[in-house]
Amino acid sequence: MGFLLEARNVTKTFGGLTAVDNVSIGVKSGEVLAIVGDNGAGKSTLIKMISGVYSPDAGSFYFDDKQVKIEHPRDSLGLGIETIYQDLALAENLNVYSNIFLGREQTKRLLGLIEVLDHSYMYSESRKILERLDIKIPALKSKISTLSGGQRQAVAISRSIYWNARVLIMDEPTAALGIAEQRKVLDLVRSLKQHGIGVIIISHQMHDVFSVADRIVVMRRGQKVADTKRDETNTDEIVKYIVGAETVVT
Amino acid sequence: MSKSKQEPVVLSEYEARKTAVVLARNWAALFLLFLIVVFSFSGGAGFFSATNLQNVLHLSTTFLILAAAQTFVIISGGIDLSIGFVMGLSSVSAAKIMQILHAGDNPVGMTILIGMFVGLVVAVPPGLVSGILIAKYKVPPFIATLGMWGITNGITLHICEGFPVGFLPQLVTKIGNGFLFFILPGKESWMLIRPDGLSGEEIRSLTRIIPSSTIFVVVLLLILWHILHNTKFGQHNYAIGGNEDAALRSGIHVRRHLIIVYTLSSFLAGIAGVFNVFQTGIGNFTPFTAMYELYAVAAVVIGGASLSGGSGRIFGSVIGVMLIATLENGLSISGVAPFYRFIAVGLILILAVTIDQLFPKLISRRAAA
Numbered sequence: 001m002g003f004l005l006e007a008r009n010v011t012k013t014f015g016g017l018t019a020v021d022n023v024s025i026g027v028k029s030g031e032v033l034a035i036v037g038d039n040g041a042g043k044s045t046l047i048k049m050i051s052g053v054y055s056p057d058a059g060s061f062y063f064d065d066k067q068v069k070i071e072h073p074r075d076s077l078g079l080g081i082e083t084i085y086q087d088l089a090l091a092e093n094l095n096v097y098s099n100i101f102l103g104r105e106q107t108k109r110l111l112g113l114i115e116v117l118d119h120s121y122m123y124s125e126s127r128k129i130l131e132r133l134d135i136k137i138p139a140l141k142s143k144i145s146t147l148s149g150g151q152r153q154a155v156a157i158s159r160s161i162y163w164n165a166r167v168l169i170m171d172e173p174t175a176a177l178g179i180a181e182q183r184k185v186l187d188l189v190r191s192l193k194q195h196g197i198g199v200i201i202i203s204h205q206m207h208d209v210f211s212v213a214d215r216i217v218v219m220r221r222g223q224k225v226a227d228t229k230r231d232e233t234n235t236d237e238i239v240k241y242i243v244g245a246e247t248v249v250t
Numbered sequence: 251m252s253k254s255k256q257e258p259v260v261l262s263e264y265e266a267r268k269t270a271v272v273l274a275r276n277w278a279a280l281f282l283l284f285l286i287v288v289f290s291f292s293g294g295a296g297f298f299s300a301t302n303l304q305n306v307l308h309l310s311t312t313f314l315i316l317a318a319a320q321t322f323v324i325i326s327g328g329i330d331l332s333i334g335f336v337m338g339l340s341s342v343s344a345a346k347i348m349q350i351l352h353a354g355d356n357p358v359g360m361t362i363l364i365g366m367f368v369g370l371v372v373a374v375p376p377g378l379v380s381g382i383l384i385a386k387y388k389v390p391p392f393i394a395t396l397g398m399w400g401i402t403n404g405i406t407l408h409i410c411e412g413f414p415v416g417f418l419p420q421l422v423t424k425i426g427n428g429f430l431f432f433i434l435p436g437k438e439s440w441m442l443i444r445p446d447g448l449s450g451e452e453i454r455s456l457t458r459i460i461p462s463s464t465i466f467v468v469v470l471l472l473i474l475w476h477i478l479h480n481t482k483f484g485q486h487n488y489a490i491g492g493n494e495d496a497a498l499r500s501g502i503h504v505r506r507h508l509i510i511v512y513t514l515s516s517f518l519a520g521i522a523g524v525f526n527v528f529q530t531g532i533g534n535f536t537p538f539t540a541m542y543e544l545y546a547v548a549a550v551v552i553g554g555a556s557l558s559g560g561s562g563r564i565f566g567s568v569i570g571v572m573l574i575a576t577l578e579n580g581l582s583i584s585g586v587a588p589f590y591r592f593i594a595v596g597l598i599l600i601l602a603v604t605i606d607q608l609f610p611k612l613i614s615r616r617a618a619a
Contacts, residue, residue, distance in 0.1 A: 053499055074501040089499045093492035093560035094485075102489055103500030105482045116480040 003062065004029040004198045005050070005081065005167045010059030012045050019045040021222040022059075027167060027198035032189060034209040034230075035202045037219035038242055043202045044086065046219070047169050050200075051083040052076040077103075080166035084173055086202075088156040092145040096137055097126035099144060100159045129162045130154070133188065149176040157185065167198045174208060186212050206235050220244055274605055278552050278569045281598075282576060289580030296583045301458070308427075308461040310575040311529065312337065312522040313545065315467060317553075317567045318474050319518035320546040325478070326511050327491040327559025328384065328391030332398035333519035334543040336376050338536030339406040340523025344369025345415035345533020348422065358419045365418075366524050373520020374513060376402050381512030385505040395512075399543070406535045415533030426528025428462040463529065470521070475564040487511065491559030548595065549574055552602040573598065 003026030012020045020042040027033040052073040108118040135154040174182040218226035218241040226241040290298035323330040348365035376398045383394040433439040478484035489497040549570030555562025
């Protein structure tokens with residue numbers, strides 16, 4: 001109880017494959033929850049249900065202890081759940097600020113009549129958020145396809161931060177980044193936590209997990225095999241859960 | 251080795267690259283200008299006269315509307331093969347209603363309005379159905395609209411029984427072939443509709459300025475340009491064509507958007523069909539040999555759009571249409587046999603896509619050098 005966002009007993013099957021099997025997780029505000037597991041353990045499927053990309057076959061979601069429906073990404077965005085996807089989900093043919101405002105474009109009225117996109121507002125707001133995150137992208141009007149992997153990741157992160165999320169989900173946020181940038185992302189996670197945001201982070205990097213997470217959930221073959229406080233476990237134990245040497249559900 | 255020596259080289263390299271990119275991006279417009287110059291020499295006054303150029307515009311009206319419709323669909327990452335036959339369906343339906351009402355001695359204004367209305371309404375279901383099939387049931391756009399291509403053509407031929415639908419009020423062609431100004435030099439002038447009772451000689455010396463059809467299509471294109479470039483709808487269209495998954499995850503109603511896009515495309519084809527009735531005074535079914543939909547695709551691609559979606563411009567498609575129209579008109583006035591026109595259009599289409607493929611390399615190769 002006391003979770004900001006909670007998924008209870010969610011299940012998702014694709015044909016004959018049960019990708020996520022009766023899993024419950026929750027994140028409190030100001031908490032960093034790490035989800036770890038091998039490839040194909042169901043981590044991404046689980047968070048895609050929370051973000052509304054997949055609809056679960058069974059189970060329910062609670063936000064602020066009230067049951068909510070998440071059937072479309074719009075629903076979860078509406079609740080204040082922002083997601084940074086592993087594949088970043090950027091429209092490469094659009095420019096930086098258009099991606100930050102994608103789906104939530106700012107408009108203004110010309111002569112009080114015709115509604116048009118407010119490019120200058122979106123441009124300057126994007127510049128502000130990038131500065132706040134200390135991210136340097138030379139031209140906000142350049143298309144995503146001209147940016148490097150790290151810059152793209154930075155755009156995806158700024159997009160989620162800009163909208164004042166209450167829950168932020170990060171799927172492998174440091175995968176495409178250099179060492180310095182990785183550190184920046186982890187610093188960002190800590191500062192979000194201080195602002196009372198609930199963060200769910202999926203990562204393969206044990207070092208990252210142990211440096212930022214408060215709690216660690218281990219998934220294996222679609223099931224939750226461990227849910228433990230970081231301080232009460234260690235890397236070896238987590239790795240054992242991941243590979244299936246021990247199966248204990250707390 | 252000093253920096254000051256290297257800098258000018260780097261700068262000129264950059265300039266050259268920039269020029270190449272600008273040329274590659276606007277080659278269609280430049281090529282159009284080139285064609286106009288060439289045909290002005292080869293065709294003389296027959297080509298380069300206010301009358302003929304206005305004629306090219308006037309005859310391109312429906313083609314421009316179809317290409318604009320196709321632009322929306324192609325940017326969203328799809329294709330609409332049904333627009334040619336939807337145009338025929340609307341044309342025949344509008345004319346059939348006008349024919350029936352006219353034969354019953356109904357008021358001309360009402361006859362025309364109801365005919366127009368019916369022509370536009372019948373254009374909606376084909377696009378709506380394709381849109382639902384594509385968005386909801388994941389039928390590939392090529393197949394869904396190819397299905398509608400056959401269905402709408404069959405229905406059209408059933409309605410018109412294989413013949414153009416005639417016997418419409420005369421006012422129809424007067425509106426459709428109107429010009430902003432009709433001027434009898436030194437005597438009188440009229441607006442929009444050519445007056446009755448002119449002698450044959452007077453008609454020959456009548457100066458016509460700006461076809462009404464051109465005014466209409468320019469207004470329509472401006473509205474469509476506005477939707478595509480200044481609205482959320484337009485922005486979402488590019489986003490869906492660029493990365494449908496990203497668009498969905500950003501909270502965009504992708505399904506609803508695609509249904510609207512195909513419905514819009516079909517509706518625009520309906521406008522083109524009704525327009526065709528006004529221009530010709532009859533309801534024309536679309537013959538198989540017309541291949542309007544493929545010409546529209548060609549124009550859009552020549553205009554710089556990519557068939558994989560995410561790019562394209564209304565203005566580019568307009569250039570594409572005018573390029574093909576000018577080519578056909580210019581070649582025929584210059585006395586070139588008709589089959590060369592097909593060859594010419596084919597060559598330009600291939601040229602367009604080749605330039606499109608070369609264009610990104612143009613940047614990266616230079617950057618690597």
